[in-house]
Amino acid sequence: MDRRAVSIGTSKELEKEDILILEQTSASEKFRAITYLRECFYGPEATTGRLQRIYTVFKRS
Secondary structure (H helix, E strand, C coil): CCCCCCCCCCHHHHHHHHHHHHHHCCHHHHHHHHHHHHHHHHCCHHHHCCCCCCCCCCCCC
């Protein structure tokens, strides 16, 4: 990601630009970006840990 580039425009123009950029990126680049954002928001445990399993037991009558 080039942090030196600055775009100025309306929200619709910027949204179209974002869609064009996403169409050009590969699946692995998209996955890396999602992983990076998950780590930023939820910490490194979000990508290295496992999903928590919760079991619920019901009594049958």
